[in-house]
Amino acid sequence: xxxxxxxxxxxxxxxxxxxxxxxxxxxxxxxxxxxxxxxxxxxxxxxxxxxxxxxxxxxxxxxxxxxxxxxxxxxxxxxxxxxxxxxxxxxxxxxxxxxxxxxxxxxxxxxxxxxxxxxxxxxxxxxxxxxxxxxxxxxxxxxxxxxxxxxxxxxxxxxxxxxxxxxxxxxxxxxxxxxxxxxxxxxxxxxxxxxxxxxxxxxxxxxxxxxxxxxxxxxxxxxxxxxxxxxxxxxxxxxxxxxxxxxxxxxxxxxxxxxxxxxxxxxxxxxxxxxxxxxxxxxxxxxxxxxxxxxx
Amino acid sequence: xxxxxxxxxxxxxxxxxxxxxxxxxxxxxxxxxxxxxxxxxxxxxxxxxxxxxxxxxxxxxxxxxxxxxxxxxxxxxxxxxxxxxxxxxxxxxxxxxxxxxxxxxxxxxxxxxxxxxxxxxxxxxxxxxxxxxxxxxxxxxxxxxxxxxxxxxxxxxxxxxxxxxxxxxxxxxxxxxxxxxxxxxxxxxxxxxxxxxxxxxxxxxxxxxxxxxxxxxxxxxxxxxxxxxxxxxxxxxxxxxxxxxxxxxxxxxxxxxxxxxxxxxxxxxxxxxxxxxxxxxxxxxxxxxxxxxxxxxxxxxxxxxxxxxxxxxxxxxxxxxxxxxxxxxxxxxxxxxxxxxxxxxxxxxxxxxxxxxxxxxxxxxxxxxxxxxxxxxxxxxxxxxxxxxxxxxxxxxxxxxxxxxxxxxxxxxxxxxxxxxxxxxxxxxxxxxxxxxxxxxxxxxxxxxxxxxxxxxxxxxxxxxx
Numbered sequence: 200x201x202x203x204x205x206x207x208x209x210x211x212x213x214x215x216x217x218x219x220x221x222x223x224x225x226x227x228x229x230x231x232x233x234x235x236x237x238x239x240x241x242x243x244x245x246x247x248x249x250x251x252x253x254x255x256x257x258x259x260x261x262x263x264x265x266x267x268x269x270x271x272x273x274x275x276x277x278x279x280x281x282x283x284x285x286x287x288x289x290x291x292x293x294x295x296x297x298x299x300x301x302x303x304x305x306x307x308x309x310x311x312x313x314x315x316x317x318x319x320x321x322x323x324x325x326x327x328x329x330x331x332x333x334x335x336x337x338x339x340x341x342x343x344x345x346x347x348x349x350x351x352x353x354x355x356x357x358x359x360x361x362x363x364x365x366x367x368x369x370x371x372x373x374x375x376x377x378x379x380x381x382x383x384x385x386x387x388x389x390x391x392x393x394x395x396x397x398x399x400x401x402x403x404x405x406x407x408x409x410x411x412x413x414x415x416x417x418x419x420x421x422x423x424x425x426x427x428x429x430x431x432x433x434x435x436x437x438x439x440x441x442x443x444x445x446x447x448x449x450x451x452x453x454x455x456x457x458x459x460x461x462x463x464x465x466x467x468x469x470x471x472x473x474x475x476x477x478x479x480x481x482x483x484x485x486x487x488x489x490x491x492x493x494x495x
Numbered sequence: 496x497x498x499x500x501x502x503x504x505x506x507x508x509x510x511x512x513x514x515x516x517x518x519x520x521x522x523x524x525x526x527x528x529x530x531x532x533x534x535x536x537x538x539x540x541x542x543x544x545x546x547x548x549x550x551x552x553x554x555x556x557x558x559x560x561x562x563x564x565x566x567x568x569x570x571x572x573x574x575x576x577x578x579x580x581x582x583x584x585x586x587x588x589x590x591x592x593x594x595x596x597x598x599x600x601x602x603x604x605x606x607x608x609x610x611x612x613x614x615x616x617x618x619x620x621x622x623x624x625x626x627x628x629x630x631x632x633x634x635x636x637x638x639x640x641x642x643x644x645x646x647x648x649x650x651x652x653x654x655x656x657x658x659x660x661x662x663x664x665x666x667x668x669x670x671x672x673x674x675x676x677x678x679x680x681x682x683x684x685x686x687x688x689x690x691x692x693x694x695x696x697x698x699x700x701x702x703x704x705x706x707x708x709x710x711x712x713x714x715x716x717x718x719x720x721x722x723x724x725x726x727x728x729x730x731x732x733x734x735x736x737x738x739x740x741x742x743x744x745x746x747x748x749x750x751x752x753x754x755x756x757x758x759x760x761x762x763x764x765x766x767x768x769x770x771x772x773x774x775x776x777x778x779x780x781x782x783x784x785x786x787x788x789x790x791x792x793x794x795x796x797x798x799x800x801x802x803x804x805x806x807x808x809x810x811x812x813x814x815x816x817x818x819x820x821x822x823x824x825x826x827x828x829x830x831x832x833x834x835x836x837x838x839x840x841x842x843x844x845x846x847x848x849x850x851x852x853x854x855x856x857x858x859x860x861x862x863x864x865x866x867x868x869x870x871x872x873x874x875x876x877x878x879x880x881x882x883x884x885x886x887x888x889x890x891x892x893x894x895x896x897x898x899x900x901x902x903x904x905x906x907x908x909x910x911x912x913x914x915x916x917x918x919x920x921x922x923x924x925x926x927x928x929x930x931x932x933x934x935x936x937x938x939x940x941x942x943x944x945x946x947x948x949x950x951x952x953x954x955x956x957x958x959x960x961x
Binding site: 216228262292359409410482 | 795799827831848854957960
């Protein structure tokens, strides 16, 4: 799978996460009066959005690695972290909305067209930040957390404005919250896709065999490669390699490759290595798979 | 608008039946999210603007409404505190009448003696007021009005700024000499809306509303044919919790100005008494210190803003005041009924996710190829080149099979890929500099995934097998 396709899938996951979260938010919003307090109402709403967004983005790693079990585990873990992120994010967002909205309300002029959209967009931005943070937390990657925060912040702001302005200018029956949630998911997905690449250590592109053309983005400080599905890079369709064959560690700008199973030789630029400091454009041969290490 | 009229009507009716003035001067909803409580600062004053003490929690009843029409009674208070002195400052907006009549004597006679003019007394009163301001938390702004409304200084902590503008106030020409008193008060509320906290308007006037349109017969340059009624500033002030304190410069008190002051919880001061003038500031502070703090548990009805009505009862008579606070939630208001059809997008999203997860994104068996990954200099005319059984030439020539143009370092026929039918293998042979897998070679039998570098062009060989 190329980087472009990977980005497209992340976008799709963001949109689908928004679409999946929407019916649940409608149900909860419709039942606001039944809640005993704003605290519980907002927490439940945040949890619903967080769980679904978290689950959909959590599926990404499994989809990229083509491992069904990893999709389910990723969704589960993503949902749990999303739940926490969603609750915290929406509570902070609601607190910000009450604070800023209250200020704007006292200056009534343009409140509907300026004050309320700004207040709501800021509230959404906090939700976005924490939902975006969740996937990075799940992946154990500080970089991905940073990416998520940016995407969530922007997506939340745009989503909040989209919600408010579509509500103002479009017919009453128009599903404004759906638009807001889809924009939020889309922006987080877009940022994961774009910035994930630019903040990565590099790419490993498969040059032959069934996975030819697939690009693995190296955005974790330790990458393991082998036949087994538990590796970040699974080369299942290839021969002459161990379940866990190679480890690449990124430290202080250097990429150190280690052959974990000397029974099977690992070649870099046609030379067998046990430990090797990788440089861009090196050609790796791991079992029958050939990979090209590149930056862009 | 309809809602506010209803609130105002209730307010006015009750005022007539009750000896005191009730004002909801501040709503503190900062604890709404964490504790579900809202705190109200309620001012009860007599006709002299003096806080009335002695009301207990049983005297107050709180109502809340999502629309300003259907009010729900709140059972039980969470907090009650008489004389809940607040350390918060007060924002003052001083409105000075600069109409023609302010250049007469207090008795209403024309004069050329500046010392006897009402405006001179008004300016002195403003200076007295500024001099009596002691709290550093307070802010003050200045407005001059006649036919027009002019904000001279927005409320700030800089008292010197206000004093400076005061000196610049000049006698108006005949067109500017009218008195849009009610309009000025209404517009002052607008200028005050951006500020939080407690707000008080101090108007220095001879109490006369003398609208331009009514008396000149010409449309007002800003308001056109509109003539402001005295109820309009009352309505605006009640909504915003602003009290109006009037300093009167006429021999007789104007009935409407007095009504505006009293019904907004303020009072009228007599400008002829220097002693009384010096007390204006202290009296306003005393009023704030005499407020009742009432806390209650908020309802959960969805609304962008919630209306609160506080009602105070004594001896079978009651009075009420209403204001609203911000109660919008991040996801906004419900649309109405939620149908079962909502399940469809939920199911579809998961279905789409499942379909995406089924994609293998794997390559199928195909022909042997040369694929140009990138070129450092120049560009490749073909990105993907299927290899046949004949030889394939890579070079800068237009006649080459895989042409890389714009790179002078590449020879016309830089490298050739040959097919050995017996061994079913491809071999690359270089006439110029050539590397395969970053190693310089002259010739090499190619393996799938080998990376050929021809003058900075990175080309991947693949035999097409999977």
